[in-house]
Amino acid sequence: METLIIILAILAGIVGIAGSILPGLPGTPVSWVGLLLLYLWGPEDVALKTLIVWGAVVALVSVIDYFVPMYFTKLTGGSKYAERGALVGLLAGIILTPVGMILGSFIGAFLFELYYARKGAAQALKAAIGSFLGFITGTGLKTIVSVLILWKIFVFAF
Numbered sequence: 589m590e591t592l593i594i595i596l597a598i599l600a601g602i603v604g605i606a607g608s609i610l611p612g613l614p615g616t617p618v619s620w621v622g623l624l625l626l627y628l629w630g631p632e633d634v635a636l637k638t639l640i641v642w643g644a645v646v647a648l649v650s651v652i653d654y655f656v657p658m659y660f661t662k663l664t665g666g667s668k669y670a671e672r673g674a675l676v677g678l679l680a681g682i683i684l685t686p687v688g689m690i691l692g693s694f695i696g697a698f699l700f701e702l703y704y705a706r707k708g709a710a711q712a713l714k715a716a717i718g719s720f721l722g723f724i725t726g727t728g729l730k731t732i733v734s735v736l737i738l739w740k741i742f743v744f745a746f
Contacts (some may be wrong), residue, residue: 590631594745597622597630601738608730609686611678615730616646619737626744634744642737649733656729657722666701666715673700674719694720 604619623642627634661670677696681688698716701707707715 589629593625593629594631597625597741597745598738600625601734601741604734605731605738608734609689609727610682611675611689614650616649616733616737619734619741620646622741623737623744626741630744632744638740642740645733646737649729653726653730656726657719660718660722660725661697661715662718664714664718665711666697666718667705667707669704670697670701670712670715670719673697673704674716674723676700678723690720690724693723 600622601619603613604615604617604622607613607615607618609615620642623634623639626632627636627639657674658671661667661674673696674693675696677692677694677699678689679692680696681690681692684692694716697719698712701712701715702709705712705715
């Protein structure tokens with residue numbers, strides 16, 4: 589039974605990392621579920637304090653991830669159109685993961701800002717850079733947290 593729990597916890601950590609990068613998958617919460625599995629049924633005692641602290645970190649990063657792209661987009665003078673274009677480009681770019689997602693996010697923000705917000709190319713480029721930086725920052729934070737949680741899973745499992 590312990591071996592099955594360890595395998596499930598590690599799989600949750602790996603899926604969590606993938607979910608941190610791919611849109612639509614709750615990356616960091618899935619990683620945290622791996623810790624929860626070890627807390628409830630694992631071979632070594634995971635402290636409740638560890639579980640709570642990582643849960644708080646996951647919640648904080650999840651909230652930050654929603655606001656960072658908007659913040660960077662607004663910081664660079666972009667509108668909601670740049671944010672929407674970044675999301676559309678990101679989803680379209682999934683086909684060519686991960687380069688397609690990054691370029692898609694950037695190009696989508698640029699084109700939506702150019703077409704829908706009726707801004708000039710320079711302002712649209714500035715907004716696209718802001719949207720791109722916000723996307724990279726949010727994705728980076730989620731990925732770092734998920735990797736650290738997977739590392740903790742390995743520490744507790746072995």
